[in-house]
Amino acid sequence: VTPKLDKKFTYPLKMFSNNDEAVINKKLPKELLLRIFSFLDVVTLCRCAQVSRSWNVLALDGSNWQRIDLFDFQRDIEGRVVENISKRCGGFLRKLSLRGCLGVGDSALRTFAQNCRNIELLSLNGCTKITDSTCNSLSKFCPKLKHLDLASCTSITNLSLKALSEGCPLLEQLNISWCDQVTKDGIQALVRCCPGLKGLFLKGCTQLEDEALQHIGAHCPELVSLNLQTCSQITDEGLITICRGCHREALQHIGAHCPELVSLNLQTCSQITDEGLITICRGCHRLQSLCVSGCANITDAILNALGQNCPRLSLSHCELITDDGIRQLGSGPCAHDRLEVIELDNCPLITDASLEHLKTCHSLDRIELYDCQQITRAGIKRLRTHLPNIKVHAYFAPVTPPPSVGGSRQRFCRCCILL
Incomplete structure (x- = not known):
């Protein structure tokens, strides 16, 4: 990760090249120079390391490398780079x-774990070579780990969660x-020894069932964010268990169940019904974002409860929602001043x-109406007279003209329109 100097950087640095006796090095103590270097990004530090011997020492001092993001260099990063960084830092x-x-694979991350035992946040998102071996290394050497991102590391299994629970409390x-090999057994092992979990993102963990949520509800009193998108085997029973289990005594039971939950994504959890969501709404008074896109059993019954407090709603593909449900939503105390986004x-x-019912929602910033075939341009225009700054995303299929005299028919494609 040591880029060559661009021409535009050569001139101002030339005066210091191979000159450790430069004025700046004489006038400023090394402690102050080190402090200045601490504000530089990775690329700039690498460039400074090429100026002189003394600057090389200062730029590559481990104290300047407490936070590193290599996403911009992802195509060039190999295991040896991670190993070198870990030895330096x-x-x-x-x-x-x-x-x-x-x-980057397991071998490099074992070296990393051995050298960087104070690591608190580690993102391995998309590092597809990673296996359970990496989690074993983290468990063994990195007890201070607080945030770990293993999204799309598809070789991860229950063994990883068991290891993390033992070494990263x-x-x-x-x-x-x-990580679709993870099952309820892995979740159980994890949550029993990590009671401080505040965010758990399980999108696409298709083997998870209600029993996994029972373990989460029983052992995660601090839970704030939970993502269950595409966990199609989760039902109302699992959600109700979460609500009953995730409460905080210190807040004197504010709300019946999960007063701290602010974001919940249940997209494509097709077995979820109104009963489960009403339980969520009654307990989670700080809920800021709820996605039930693709939950085909959701009806108008839930919208009155949602109108009480939740400003960002995704109801896409909820095919039982009607104008009456939107009327209930729009008349709720939250809707007038807090409703910001609604996806339909x-x-x-x-x-x-429905657009008429939403025209008094003064905070509404965006509405999604793709493939709502009974919505018209005229209806959107009327909404805009009340909410001139609203972003409306919709598309309309142009009317197919009658056959021409020759019997041929001109074909039209649907057009996507940002209104």
């Missing part, structure tokens, strides 16, 4: 992002989205009447 390194670094955020894509029963 040692115990100074607190945060490292290797997101998208496909060339301070975990607060864990992302294992698309592919809700076939929605008509222009």
